[in-house]
Amino acid sequence: xxAAVELRNITKRFPGVVANDGVDFEAAxxxxxxxxxxxGAGKSTLSNIxxxxxxxxxxxxxxxxxxxxxxxxxxALDAGIGMVHQHFRLVPPFTVAENVILGDHRGxxxxxxxxxxxxxxxxxxxxxxxxxxxxxxxxxxxxxxGEQQRVEILKALYREAKILILDEPTAVLTPQxxxxxxxxxxxxxxxGRTVIFxxxxxxxxxxxxxxVTILRDGKTIATVDTASATPRSLASLMVGRDVQAVExxxxxxxxxxxxxxxxxLRATGDRGDEALRGVTLTLxxxxxxxxxxxxxxxxxxxxxxxxxxxxxxxGRVSVGGRPLRGGDAREAIAAGVAHVPEDRLHTGVAPSxxxxxxxxxxxxxxxxxxxxxxxxxxxxxxxxxALIRRYDVRGGGPEVxxxxxxxxxxxxxxxxxxxxxxxxxxxxxxPTRGLDVSAIETVHRYIRQAAGGGVGVLLISEDLDxxxxxxxxxxxxxxxxxxxxxxxxxxxxxxxxxLMAGGARE
Amino acid sequence: xxRIERRLEQPRWLAVAVPVGSLVAAFVVMTIVLLVxxxxxxHTFWRxxxxxxxxTFALNSTFVAATPLIFTGLCASVAFRMNLFNIxxxxxxxxxxxxGAAAGIALGNHSGWLSVPAMIAAGLVGGAxxxxxxxxxxxxxxxxxxxxxxxxxxxxxxxxxxLIFDSLSYWRDTSTPSAKxxxxxxxxxxxxxWPVLHVGGLELPLGLLLGLAxxxxxxxxxxxxxxxxxxxxxxxxxxxxTYAGMRTRRKILAVMALSxxxxxxxxxxxxxxxxxxxxxxxxxxxxxxxxxxxxxxxxRYNPFAVCLVAFLLGGLQNAGYALQGADFPSGxxxxxxxxxxxxxxxxxxxxRYRITLDRRSxxxxxxx
Numbered sequence: 001x002x003a004a005v006e007l008r009n010i011t012k013r014f015p016g017v018v019a020n021d022g023v024d025f026e027a028a029x030x031x032x033x034x035x036x037x038x039x040g041a042g043k044s045t046l047s048n049i050x051x052x053x054x055x056x057x058x059x060x061x062x063x064x065x066x067x068x069x070x071x072x073x074x075x076a077l078d079a080g081i082g083m084v085h086q087h088f089r090l091v092p093p094f095t096v097a098e099n100v101i102l103g104d105h106r107g108x109x110x111x112x113x114x115x116x117x118x119x120x121x122x123x124x125x126x127x128x129x130x131x132x133x134x135x136x137x138x139x140x141x142x143x144x145x146g147e148q149q150r151v152e153i154l155k156a157l158y159r160e161a162k163i164l165i166l167d168e169p170t171a172v173l174t175p176q177x178x179x180x181x182x183x184x185x186x187x188x189x190x191x192g193r194t195v196i197f198x199x200x201x202x203x204x205x206x207x208x209x210x211x212v213t214i215l216r217d218g219k220t221i222a223t224v225d226t227a228s229a230t231p232r233s234l235a236s237l238m239v240g241r242d243v244q245a246v247e248x249x250x251x252x253x254x255x256x257x258x259x260x261x262x263x264x265l266r267a268t269g270d271r272g273d274e275a276l277r278g279v280t281l282t283l284x285x286x287x288x289x290x291x292x293x294x295x296x297x298x299x300x301x302x303x304x305x306x307x308x309x310x311x312x313x314x315g316r317v318s319v320g321g322r323p324l325r326g327g328d329a330r331e332a333i334a335a336g337v338a339h340v341p342e343d344r345l346h347t348g349v350a351p352s353x354x355x356x357x358x359x360x361x362x363x364x365x366x367x368x369x370x371x372x373x374x375x376x377x378x379x380x381x382x383x384x385x386a387l388i389r390r391y392d393v394r395g396g397g398p399e400v401x402x403x404x405x406x407x408x409x410x411x412x413x414x415x416x417x418x419x420x421x422x423x424x425x426x427x428x429x430x431p432t433r434g435l436d437v438s439a440i441e442t443v444h445r446y447i448r449q450a451a452g453g454g455v456g457v458l459l460i461s462e463d464l465d466x467x468x469x470x471x472x473x474x475x476x477x478x479x480x481x482x483x484x485x486x487x488x489x490x491x492x493x494x495x496x497x498x499l500m501a502g503g504a505r506e
Numbered sequence: 507x508x509r510i511e512r513r514l515e516q517p518r519w520l521a522v523a524v525p526v527g528s529l530v531a532a533f534v535v536m537t538i539v540l541l542v543x544x545x546x547x548x549h550t551f552w553r554x555x556x557x558x559x560x561x562t563f564a565l566n567s568t569f570v571a572a573t574p575l576i577f578t579g580l581c582a583s584v585a586f587r588m589n590l591f592n593i594x595x596x597x598x599x600x601x602x603x604x605x606g607a608a609a610g611i612a613l614g615n616h617s618g619w620l621s622v623p624a625m626i627a628a629g630l631v632g633g634a635x636x637x638x639x640x641x642x643x644x645x646x647x648x649x650x651x652x653x654x655x656x657x658x659x660x661x662x663x664x665x666x667x668x669l670i671f672d673s674l675s676y677w678r679d680t681s682t683p684s685a686k687x688x689x690x691x692x693x694x695x696x697x698x699x700w701p702v703l704h705v706g707g708l709e710l711p712l713g714l715l716l717g718l719a720x721x722x723x724x725x726x727x728x729x730x731x732x733x734x735x736x737x738x739x740x741x742x743x744x745x746x747x748t749y750a751g752m753r754t755r756r757k758i759l760a761v762m763a764l765s766x767x768x769x770x771x772x773x774x775x776x777x778x779x780x781x782x783x784x785x786x787x788x789x790x791x792x793x794x795x796x797x798x799x800x801x802x803x804x805x806r807y808n809p810f811a812v813c814l815v816a817f818l819l820g821g822l823q824n825a826g827y828a829l830q831g832a833d834f835p836s837g838x839x840x841x842x843x844x845x846x847x848x849x850x851x852x853x854x855x856x857x858r859y860r861i862t863l864d865r866r867s868x869x870x871x872x873x874x
Contacts, residue, residue: 330751350742
């Protein structure tokens, strides 16, 4: 039997990099095939080639034994390839049904006048069959990220995709939601569809896939049967050396005095909703407190309000016992609050400015790098050279624009700058999202070092493994409040997952 | 199949190759136009260059044409650098001209050398104040500054017309019976005539020198000071600026005021250097403010490049006047000027995108 998808010797070059270097890949009908690799290994490029977004410079694509060449994403869609992107392609003010037919030029979407009833019924049927029911008349902005992902899957099923690519689908899900997604994936595979599951989380790959193809540096490293692989063996194939799985490292910490006091903090979100509903929290020097929660439950607003980027509507933030006025990042910086923001490319740095400029983004006002109103360009450069060396930033000298750096090196620039300010409190949000295994190790090491040096660290992350590995204390956020707080190691992942989903703890 | 793709990198040689290639393309198209209209292309190009830049007289005329363009070009680039789209250079220049003329008339001939600095100050204040209207609205009410500043251009044009044509204002000459019938502005006193620097045969108006000085100041401000650093960060990523604790609102006000002040100074220079009266017809017909936006874009907001582009465009304009005559209609001059601008602006596309031939046929060959 011919494979559902076969890619032979796919090569794709971008200026300065070979993203795919003679990649071979093959997935059968009815198979869940995981594509595993670090960031930059070429997974996204490969899926973009398969969905017609990019043209390969070399190599061939076969669908069910026939060679195909897509010149536009629409052709791939018509050939039965559907993709659920990591960042959803949905129109927030539209309903679920409207989003489902968006861009569908063959069926219902082709008509000038659409019949919403008809589509809604079909969407409801599909939802039932694959256990991913969502209200077809709901508007996208009303849905949680997990539900939005279901809409994306429904969209592909509605177009009768026979091959479905899921790009890091669990990044936005709670453990329970992820489990239910895995069931849906199984149902689809049992019907004879092919599911390509892109991930860099080993336990997921183990849980859901039949076979795994590992990519590294744009090349196919191996294709193995999942049953015969262990997380350890997959990890070493992925990284190319032995790695330690993320594990909790016992840290010697003497918890110091409270450095951050948050009392009954309330704030409004971007949509005008009440994003923070009375958060109270204490953080001591040398302590790492993890804030767990599904994205969109007020974590971003909490980070922004503590660091002065967002004005609180009520409540108080004090650093070292001194209350802040709030809503003023400069005041928070002066009080010693460092911030590693979630969106490192557009918030953490000014992307078009040089690395050197970005390293003084907060310290340009005084000290060694400025004299009166003038900047001391040489001092800024020397400062950059020193920090680039100390934090091992690779990929460019001081004059290179920040946006040219890879995610891991960009994060090192942000960390270097924030640690350089000798902070008392460090607020880190999703510090390793999108980073590869070795960059994650580095970032975790820096965070531990900071705590070891007496800084109070507030770690906000959707990655429970990360929180489990780093935090001394864990607080769970749900709908703008902290619903539970406990010492690390006293709750299981399942319990935390339940709390994240709004379930009460017994 | 031809495809247009976004460039992932901009190689350095492109920054030279694209403008040069665009000019060559412009001259090729112009050759066709000239041949079709039975004019000798080479002769015309030669005259274009000679009458624009080829003699002391030509250069002096080009300086006159380039001076206001330097101010409006700098006005636009100062604001655009921060992604603040002040389209109102036109109106801000009028306001500078109105206040500048008022200062010149008010001081008369009694205050000696004080007239010129007073006019400069009045021009700066007039432009800055007018630019602060869209600035304040943007900073405190998040109004779109493009629309507000654009609409205020029409307001300013109506105001300047009103002062001379529809009212017996302070600026209007009412001293003679004929001036009452044919409205015109008061002629500025001699003390309000700005000095000219003579270098050899070249005549450098004070406005030109001020414009060059402003360009240097802007360059220092934007590349060497904390203020400029903040402007660059805000222009690149407003969220990063908020994150770093920068006061974005104040910067919006400061940059709008600076941008308007530069245009206003250009207006005062029109009064003092060239027109010696408040001249609504001449100013509104010239459209310096809008030309400044094009200049800023061509110069990629670099202040020195603004001066250079303004000089070239001024020469082109000036050559246009000299070229037109019985055998060469002014419409054709406009076509030639338009072609050069069109090709140069069109060439910008090549900086950011590249055009490739689809090589699908090759990759579809069977692999061996």
